Amino acid sequence: MKSIPISEIIERLHQETGLSPEMIQDQIKAKVHTLDGLVSEEGAAYIIASELGVQLLKPQSKTRKIGELENGDLGIDAAGKVTRIYSVRTFPRKDGSVGEVASIVISDQTGTARVVFWDKKTQSIKDGKITEGDIIRIKDANVRQNNFGGKEIHLNARSFIAVNPKGLDIKASGRITNKKIISQIIPGENVSVVGTIVKAYPPRFYYACKTCNKKVALTPDGAFCKEHNKTEVEQNMLVSIVLDDGTETIRCVAFRNTAENVCGFTAKEGYEILTKDGENILSARLDEFLLGRQVECIGGAKENKNVAQTEIMLNSVDLNPNPKNIASKLLVEKNG
Ligand SMILES: [Zn+2]
Structure with a gap:
């Protein structure tokens, strides 16, 4: 059996478990002590590794x-x-x-x-x-x-x-999201805005193709998708909210999973409330959940030509934004 130097074992355990080298060293010493010195420090390190579920002899994959x-x-x-x-x-x-x-x-x-x-x-x-x-x-x-x-x-x-393992820093590729205040949003950019929800429109429900999520035409013969022909459908939901950050307001539109996140209920649950209790109850429930809430909205800014206004098509919403993001919004305001 090839032996691994103790310093390397400690480093491996540190990498794979996130425990500090000092803590690992202490555990090794404690193990030698409990075994009355019958094992070497190296032997104890192997035992600790096995207790922590780290396979030392398996090559560490890249x-x-x-x-x-x-x-x-x-x-x-x-x-x-x-x-x-x-x-x-x-x-x-x-x-x-x-x-x-x-x-x-x-x-x-x-x-x-x-x-x-x-x-x-x-x-x-x-x-x-x-x-x-x-x-x-x-x-x-x-x-x-x-x-x-x-x-x-x-x-x-x-x-x-x-x-969030220690020592690993990764930057995401893809479209860059700009932290913005509402008055400075330009159509075409991907933005993140922190603001307060001042209005919520009642959600709307529609059937979509299970394969491509696009709206389907319902006929007596079944549901038809432009792309997938006769298809299985699922209930989808769309919801719009108005966000105010003190500089201006902007309408944000969410579909599917994002709409479900915004509303705090699934499309199926929302549709049940609508059919059983009516739109007023559905609206009241949404207002109670959303109005006055400070959120972070991320999505693509788009010009809605019908109303000549910029809107955000939401990719995600954080209903409990990280205090760091709220703080960085304040910095943007101060410098912008
Ligand atoms: Zn389809």
């Missing part, structure tokens, strides 16, 4: 750049900045059980990939342990291609995710 990942790669390590989080969804399995799936999008300077969490692995998303802007390191996952040619990193039972 963290790959997202752009280097290939369809079919197994057991890869990757890292990226979380640019989007989708809500957890359930689906029926062939055996009658209910499956759960969640996904997020990560990005580095070489590319973007969706990370897919199945069943128990969705817990970290449900618990809010991963948020947009976090940097994550994924260990031991598989790469698959999705139906649209994009890359997906699938977590399996062995996969492990570290959130």
Whole structure:
């Protein structure tokens, strides 16, 4: 058996667990002590490693750049900045059980990939342990291609995710989001705005193609998508809010998952309230949830030609913005 110098073992444990080298050293000393000096420090380090679940003899795999990942790669390590989080969804399995799936999008300077969490692995998303802007390191996952040619990193039972591990700084590629005050927003740019919700319009409901999410035509023969012909549909929701940051107001429009995040209920739940209790009750519930709330809206600024006004088509909304983002808004105001 090839032996690994103790300094290297400590470094490996530090890298893989995030414990400080001092803490690891203390644990090793304590282990030597409890074993009455029957093991060397090196032997104790191996025991500690095994207790911490770190496999010292397995070669440490290299963290790959997202752009280097290939369809079919197994057991890869990757890292990226979380640019989007989708809500957890359930689906029926062939055996009658209910499956759960969640996904997020990560990005580095070489590319973007969706990370897919199945069943128990969705817990970290449900618990809010991963948020947009976090940097994550994924260990031991598989790469698959999705139906649209994009890359997906699938977590399996062995996969492990570290959130904001020390010493890992990744910049996301893709469109740059500018932190803006509303009066300075220009159509065509991707913006992030912190403001207060001063109005919420009642959500609207529509049926969309399950494959492409576009609106379908409902006929007595079924639902028809322009692209996918006769298709399965799902209930979707659209909601508009008006945001005020003290410089001006702007209308923001959200669809699907983003609309569900804004409303705090799913399209299905919203539609039930609408049909059972009516639009006034639905509106009142939304007003109570949203009015006066300080939020961070991220999306593309677009000119709505019908009303000659700029609107934001939302990609995501943070209902509980990070105090850091509120502070940076104040800085933008001061300097802008
Ligand atoms: Zn379609």
